[in-house]
Amino acid sequence: MNELVFVVCLSLIAGLAMPAGAVFARLDRLHPEWLSSEWRHFIVAFGGGALLSAVALVLIPEGVEQLSIVWTAISFAAGGVCFCLLDIMLDRHQSPAGQMVAMLADFVPEAIALGAAFALGQDTGMLMAALIVLQNLPEGFNAFEELTESSSYRPNRIVLAFSAMALLGPMAAVTGYVWFANDLQLLAALMLFAGGGILYLVFDDIAPQAKLHHRWMPALGAVTGFLLGLIGSMISAATQ
Numbered sequence: 294m295n296e297l298v299f300v301v302c303l304s305l306i307a308g309l310a311m312p313a314g315a316v317f318a319r320l321d322r323l324h325p326e327w328l329s330s331e332w333r334h335f336i337v338a339f340g341g342g343a344l345l346s347a348v349a350l351v352l353i354p355e356g357v358e359q360l361s362i363v364w365t366a367i368s369f370a371a372g373g374v375c376f377c378l379l380d381i382m383l384d385r386h387q388s389p390a391g392q393m394v395a396m397l398a399d400f401v402p403e404a405i406a407l408g409a410a411f412a413l414g415q416d417t418g419m420l421m422a423a424l425i426v427l428q429n430l431p432e433g434f435n436a437f438e439e440l441t442e443s444s445s446y447r448p449n450r451i452v453l454a455f456s457a458m459a460l461l462g463p464m465a466a467v468t469g470y471v472w473f474a475n476d477l478q479l480l481a482a483l484m485l486f487a488g489g490g491i492l493y494l495v496f497d498d499i500a501p502q503a504k505l506h507h508r509w510m511p512a513l514g515a516v517t518g519f520l521l522g523l524i525g526s527m528i529s530a531a532t533q
Contacts (some may be wrong), residue, residue: 296411297467299469300407300411300418300466300470301464301466303422304404304462305460305462306422307400307425307462308400308429308458308461308462308463309459310425310428310429310435311396311432311436311456311459312452313430314430314431314432314434314437314449315455316432316438316452318435318437318441319437321434321438322441339431340431340432340434340435343427343431343432344428345495346405346424348495350426351406351421352485352487352491353369353484353488354430356444356482359478360482363442364478364482365485368486368489369477369485369486370489371489372486372488372492373489373490374495375486375490376489376494377497380493380497393440394494396429396433396436398491399442399491400428402484403421403424403425404425404461404463405465405468405469405480405483406421406473406484408466408473409469409477411436412468420528437451437452437455446449458472474491
């Protein structure tokens with residue numbers, strides 16, 4: 294199989310984890326006794342932990358290798374500030390899209406990095422695809438829950454929208470394979486920008502929703518999400 298076709302298929306599969314998570318949340322809505330409140334908060338926290346693992350183990354390490362301290366600081370800070378401004382705009386328009394923004398903020402730059410990794414012959418491409426799936430499943434679940442609780446969107450329409458969003462994966466991966474692989478500094482700046490934005494969203498939106506008084510499973514969910522990302526990163530480093 295042609296490598297570019299393989300990258301497109303891999304990024305599409307990773308993107309389809311978003312509607313898969315939404316379908317799981319849809320089933321939970323139809324059968325509310327299936328999951329307890331504590332397990333729902335566990336899934337929210339798991340998604341936050343997975344996002345933190347992406348920031349700490351993929352986006353920042355890959356980014357700082359190519360940029361100076363000054364440009365690293367500028368790129369990372371710009372991401373946090375821009376996502377803060379976006380959050381303010383969403384709040385003023387009463388938009389419940391915080392989880393969805395976090396999902397896309399993580400998915401698109403990592404799909405670009407996935408395509409660039411294959412173009413450069415690096416061994417991190419498969420790890421990145423696995424991390425994207427690991428993040429998109431709980432993020433799809435959480436975003437579906439948030440949208441159904443805070444908006445008038447019909448559940449089936451949300452699942453279809455998430456399925457359409459999965460097509461951004463192949464588009465981003467092809468962009469990374471063809472274009473960003475030739476400009477590693479631009480790719481690094483994008484990854485750091487996304488890292489700053491994701492970190493803002495985790496602590497502004499996801500972490501507060503994961504809190505449940507007198508319950509400890511949600512915090513363990515964050516630890517579990519980060520741990521799985523850490524294990525994947527260590528396995529990738531060991532095979533290089």
